Amino acid sequence: MSETDAHLSIVADFDNLAEVTAFVCRRARELTAPELLWPKIELVVEELFLNIVNHSGLPPEAVVDISCSRQRVGDGPDDMFCISLRDRGQPFNPLKKEVPALEQDVDSRPIGGLGIYLVIQMADHCSYARQDDSNIFSACFRMKQAGQRE
Amino acid sequence: MNIICDKRESGTLLQVNGRMDAVSAPAFEKDFLQVMEGGETTVVVDLADLKYISSAGLRSILASAKKARKAGCTMHFYGLKGMVEEVFQVSGLGSMFTVSATVEEAFGS
Numbered sequence: 001m002s003e004t005d006a007h008l009s010i011v012a013d014f015d016n017l018a019e020v021t022a023f024v025c026r027r028a029r030e031l032t033a034p035e036l037l038w039p040k041i042e043l044v045v046e047e048l049f050l051n052i053v054n055h056s057g058l059p060p061e062a063v064v065d066i067s068c069s070r071q072r073v074g075d076g077p078d079d080m081f082c083i084s085l086r087d088r089g090q091p092f093n094p095l096k097k098e099v100p101a102l103e104q105d106v107d108s109r110p111i112g113g114l115g116i117y118l119v120i121q122m123a124d125h126c127s128y129a130r131q132d133d134s135n136i137f138s139a140c141f142r143m144k145q146a147g148q149r150e
Numbered sequence: 151m152n153i154i155c156d157k158r159e160s161g162t163l164l165q166v167n168g169r170m171d172a173v174s175a176p177a178f179e180k181d182f183l184q185v186m187e188g189g190e191t192t193v194v195v196d197l198a199d200l201k202y203i204s205s206a207g208l209r210s211i212l213a214s215a216k217k218a219r220k221a222g223c224t225m226h227f228y229g230l231k232g233m234v235e236e237v238f239q240v241s242g243l244g245s246m247f248t249v250s251a252t253v254e255e256a257f258g259s
Contacts, residue, residue, distance in 0.1 A: 017172060039202050039233040046204045050172055102242030106215045114241050115205040121240045 008066045012053045012087065020049045020066060024083055027068035033081040037141050040122045041083065044139045047115040048085050048094075056089025056135070073125050073140050080125065080140040087135050093128045094119065094137060151200075153181045160257040161192030167199040170207030178207070182214040186223050193218070194256040198229025203237050211243065228256040 008023045010016050024045040028038055045066070052064055065086040073080045094116045101109070120126055123139035130136075151174035156163040162185050170178060185193055195211075197203075218225045227249045230238055238244040250256035 014172070021171075042202065043204050043233070043237070046171060046206075050206075103245075104242075106212070106219050106246060109212060109242075109246070111209050111212050111216070112205070114208055118205055118237065118240065122236075 006068065009063050010066065012049075012056065012058050012062050012064045012089075014050070014053055017046065017049060017053075020064075021045055023066065024068055028081055031068065031070040031081055033070075033141065033143060034145055036145055037081065041081065041141060044119045044122055045083055045085075047119045048083075048137060048139070051092075051094070051115055052085065052087045052089060052135075056087050056092065058087060058089045062088065070143070071140075076125075076142075079143045081143060082138050082140040084136060084138040088133055089135060091130050092135055093130070095126060095128050151175075151177060153178065155181065155185060157190075158257070161194060162190045163194050163196055163253065163257075165196040165199065169202040170200060170210070171202065171204050172206035175204075175206040175210040179210045179214045182225075183217060186214075186218060186221055191223050192226070192257065193223060194226045194228055194250075194253060196229050196253065197227060197234055198231065200229075200234050201232075203234050205241075208237070208241055208243060215247070226250060226256040228253050 006027060008020065010020060021042050025038060025042055028041050033041065049064065052058070067084045069082050070079050071082055073082065097116045100113045100117050119139060124142045125140040127138045151166065151168040151170055154165040156165065164182065164185065166178060182193065215225050225247065227247050230249055
């Protein structure tokens with residue numbers, strides 16, 4: 001069962017990034033996510049929102065629905081802070097994106113391609129579903145982090 | 151994000167403060183290139199007061215590093231901590247660059 005969340009429906013536009021991150025960070029504080037997590041939560045929402053803005057093929061003025069909740073995920077023992085983004089863009093499962101080559105030197109390393117990888121590394125649990133012509137991606141963070149009291 | 155440029159005898163120290171996100175990250179590359187185009191061959195990037203970095207920040211750093219390599223300019227880092235250090239490690243940039251414990255070590259490395 002999840003603690004009721006607030007939703008933000010916002011146009012998928014780069015200029016809305018600050019509003020999106022402010023919304024999610026405010027919800028993280030309100031739902032008492034540990035301070036240690038705030039920058040990771042912000043990183044995840046920045047990467048996911050901009051991925052939709054830049055790659056989803058949405059028409060201008062198309063909206064992304066964002067929600068935050070505190071809930072149990074699967075059989076996990078503790079609550080998690082979860083961010084969910086829903087867009088009606090072309091099907092894209094971030095979990096199937098190839099892992100970037102991390103061992104290359106400066107000359108060989110491509111610029112970019114790290115956003116989704118960072119999301120998956122920073123979040124404790126990610127899930128993707130394609131429902132009703134929408135991509136729904138959720139990233140969750142354990143409320144009790146190692147070495148940190150809630 | 152705020153960048154302070156401190157020209158020293160052994161090179162230039164770029165102190166990056168605040169947040170390096172998709173909005174602010176291009177400013178880092180712009181400032182770095184400006185230093186490099188001034189003929190600098192050693193740049194130490196101080197990230198001790200950088201609180202946040204996203205993949206846009208990593209892109210800006212990597213793009214700068216590629217240009218630096220071509221121009222014969224070396225780029226060192228100092229002061230990584232917290233979330234910024236974690237993002238560097240996870241992305242592989244931590245092992246790609248020289249990361250020093252002190253500014254002096256960074257200029258000497």
